Amino acid sequence: MTALPEEFARIARHFRPLAGPAGLGLRDDAAMLEPPAGRALVFTADAMVAGVHFLATDPPGLIARKLLRVNLSDIAAMSAEPLGYLVTLSVPHGTDDAWFASFAAGLAADQAEFRVSLLGGDTTATPGPLTLSLTAIGHVAPGGALRRVGALPGDALFVSGTIGDGALGLRVLQGKLDDPTGALADRYHLPRPRLGLRLGGLASAGLDVSDGLVQDVGHLCRAGGLGAVIEAARVPLSDAAREAGPAWLETILTGGDDYELAFSVSPERAVELRAAAAASGIQVTRIGRFEAGAPEVRVLGTGGAELHFARSGWSHF
Amino acid sequence: MTALPEEFARIARHFRPLAGPAGLGLRDDAAMLEPPAGRALVFTADAMVAGVHFLATDPPGLIARKLLRVNLSDIAAMSAEPLGYLVTLSVPHGTDDAWFASFAAGLAADQAEFRVSLLGGDTTATPGPLTLSLTAIGHVAPGGALRRVGALPGDALFVSGTIGDGALGLRVLQGKLDDPTGALADRYHLPRPRLGLRLGGLASAGLDVSDGLVQDVGHLCRAGGLGAVIEAARVPLSDAAREAGPAWLETILTGGDDYELAFSVSPERAVELRAAAAASGIQVTRIGRFEAGAPEVRVLGTGGAELHFARSGWSHF
Numbered sequence: 001m002t003a004l005p006e007e008f009a010r011i012a013r014h015f016r017p018l019a020g021p022a023g024l025g026l027r028d029d030a031a032m033l034e035p036p037a038g039r040a041l042v043f044t045a046d047a048m049v050a051g052v053h054f055l056a057t058d059p060p061g062l063i064a065r066k067l068l069r070v071n072l073s074d075i076a077a078m079s080a081e082p083l084g085y086l087v088t089l090s091v092p093h094g095t096d097d098a099w100f101a102s103f104a105a106g107l108a109a110d111q112a113e114f115r116v117s118l119l120g121g122d123t124t125a126t127p128g129p130l131t132l133s134l135t136a137i138g139h140v141a142p143g144g145a146l147r148r149v150g151a152l153p154g155d156a157l158f159v160s161g162t163i164g165d166g167a168l169g170l171r172v173l174q175g176k177l178d179d180p181t182g183a184l185a186d187r188y189h190l191p192r193p194r195l196g197l198r199l200g201g202l203a204s205a206g207l208d209v210s211d212g213l214v215q216d217v218g219h220l221c222r223a224g225g226l227g228a229v230i231e232a233a234r235v236p237l238s239d240a241a242r243e244a245g246p247a248w249l250e251t252i253l254t255g256g257d258d259y260e261l262a263f264s265v266s267p268e269r270a271v272e273l274r275a276a277a278a279a280s281g282i283q284v285t286r287i288g289r290f291e292a293g294a295p296e297v298r299v300l301g302t303g304g305a306e307l308h309f310a311r312s313g314w315s316h317f
Numbered sequence: 318m319t320a321l322p323e324e325f326a327r328i329a330r331h332f333r334p335l336a337g338p339a340g341l342g343l344r345d346d347a348a349m350l351e352p353p354a355g356r357a358l359v360f361t362a363d364a365m366v367a368g369v370h371f372l373a374t375d376p377p378g379l380i381a382r383k384l385l386r387v388n389l390s391d392i393a394a395m396s397a398e399p400l401g402y403l404v405t406l407s408v409p410h411g412t413d414d415a416w417f418a419s420f421a422a423g424l425a426a427d428q429a430e431f432r433v434s435l436l437g438g439d440t441t442a443t444p445g446p447l448t449l450s451l452t453a454i455g456h457v458a459p460g461g462a463l464r465r466v467g468a469l470p471g472d473a474l475f476v477s478g479t480i481g482d483g484a485l486g487l488r489v490l491q492g493k494l495d496d497p498t499g500a501l502a503d504r505y506h507l508p509r510p511r512l513g514l515r516l517g518g519l520a521s522a523g524l525d526v527s528d529g530l531v532q533d534v535g536h537l538c539r540a541g542g543l544g545a546v547i548e549a550a551r552v553p554l555s556d557a558a559r560e561a562g563p564a565w566l567e568t569i570l571t572g573g574d575d576y577e578l579a580f581s582v583s584p585e586r587a588v589e590l591r592a593a594a595a596a597s598g599i600q601v602t603r604i605g606r607f608e609a610g611a612p613e614v615r616v617l618g619t620g621g622a623e624l625h626f627a628r629s630g631w632s633h634f
Contacts, residue, residue, distance in 0.1 A: 027540060028465050029394035029524050030361035030455070035352045043436045044347035045452060047405035049443045077346035088364035088450040119360045126366045128445015133405040135362060135452035138347070148345050207346050223344060 020117030061106025079200035151264035167255020191259035206263030337434030378423025396517035468581035484572020508576035523580030
């Protein structure tokens with residue numbers, strides 16, 4: 001009987017400490033979890049490729065945390081709470097142990113912050129770029145999930161946090177924009193899934209903004225069969241985004257990588273929404289409204305004139 | 318509002334028909350599933366890379382089915398029943414619509430065979446080889462899962478089906494071996510997850526054989542803190558593997574890609590095992606035993622002499 005391949009030692013060293021009881025120490029063929037009684041489960045999966053979704057030279061811990069967080073943002077978008085995740089890594093030959101240690105340390109930091117644990121996964125070699133895939137699992141009261149369908153004419157359009165920082169952060173990393181405080185690059189590297197904001201049963205529809213605000217609000221329009229108006233001047237900006245100046249408005253509204261929530265709320269529920277936002281410590285801002293009509297998003301400038309952009313959002317192809 | 322990116326049309330065209338009710342038409346940020354009452358859930362994920370786990374020129378439908386089946390084999394290894402899956406695809410630029418249609422048709426065929434549905438996923442571009450990741454979800458009675466830990470000295474070692482066909486099939490595709498009937502290549506392309514064989518509460522331990530019989534039985538030894546003996550002459554071979562001849566014994570026992578179950582059964586439960594096997598229509602064969610001692614696997618030849626191999630199994634690195 002020869003020694004075990006290095007793969008098993010690597011899993012034991014770096015990933016086993018991340019597994020909770022359900023992960024069975026990553027020693028079995030699958031994880032096993034007794035789901036919370038009376039709750040529905042939510043599932044989401046996203047892949048990330050070096051050179052497409054992150055830079056191969058990014059710190060491995062930041063890559064790991066972004067991978068986890070973009071999936072947790074989808075859990076937040078359903079107004080669910082996270083339980084755990086599985087991750088697969090296809091890594092270039094020669095990836096060293098320090099890389100894995102750093103990647104796992106990033107996951108460990110976010111596991112503590114978001115109270116999730118590793119359920120399982122797979123590592124394999126690739127002749128291509130580092131390619132990662134993560135499946136996140138959450139739970140929500142049956143019927144309590146936030147869906148994309150449900151916005152009604154007259155509902156207000158809200159977003160959480162600030163918009164555009166992630167997209168501007170990518171431009172910073174590409175050398176196209178200054179970022180004296182580092183705030184923009186930080187937002188690109190490290191999304192903040194809005195897990196604390198309980199919108200289930202309160203917002204009429206919602207999603208997370210990952211492909212660009214205009215495009216993602218368009219999803220709410222198509223799902224609900226109605227139009228939306230965004231008032232550009234109301235879109236909440238960080239100090240750093242405001243510093244960038246008006247030339248970056250299109251990037252802010254269409255660039256993606258926000259991982260904020262966009263959602264519709266009936267005017268009668270506005271007080272409840274303020275209370276939910278205050279309880280979560282997450283800022284919410286009304287940026288427009290839904291209206292009867294074709295499923296289109298109109299963006300209005302300060303004078304009320306419609307703005308037109310060359311592209312509405314980010315395509316993964 | 319510009320047209321939606323091609324990505325969304327592709328998802329609607331090829332993947333939406335695969336989604337069951339829990340997949341919410343792949344229109345939301347996550348799938349939502351009310352788990353079967355009183356059942357534990359099992360989760361497993363595997364990645365596959367073109368040029369490593371399959372050939373880039375393999376028919377897309379076969380790639381899809383292999384990806385799903387290797388994960389269903391892990392569900393079977395826990396003696397669980399499958400519920401659904403999420404899949405992420407990182408595809409080279411220029412991958413055409415016909416490729417996606419064929420990939421989805423493969424999934425559709427296996428969804429019907431194994432009664433699972435698509436819960437969600439992601440597609441993204443890659444400058445590298447086609448890279449796939451799939452997470453499968455199953456359910457099992459709490460306490461009824463088959464684990465790797467639990468084999469006891471005196472337990473018999475069994476395998477399902479036949480061993481070595483997948484590994485020989487790879488050699489066929491590499492031009493190293495003839496395969497007049499095509500049976501070996503077929504087993505390599507299309508594993509048969511042994512979902513019907515109910516071993517929970519009957520076998521004392523078990524797993525699926527994916528990295529090579531010797532190495533995987535070694536996992537049962539390490540988990541249980543005991544040794545195992547495999548009698549090479551008892552290992553069940555297909556007609557095609559037997560045709561290959563004795564020169565291929567090492568490949569058969571260490572090559573991997575079997576996706577059969579290896580498991581330990583107390584001698585008193587032998588009659589029950591025969592009944593379970595008969596009920597499932599899956600052949601099971603006793604190939605050796607577990608014994609007190611160091612966690613090692615010894616392979617004995619026909620005369621009882623120990624056989625030694627250069628390698629014990631497949632490493633993913």
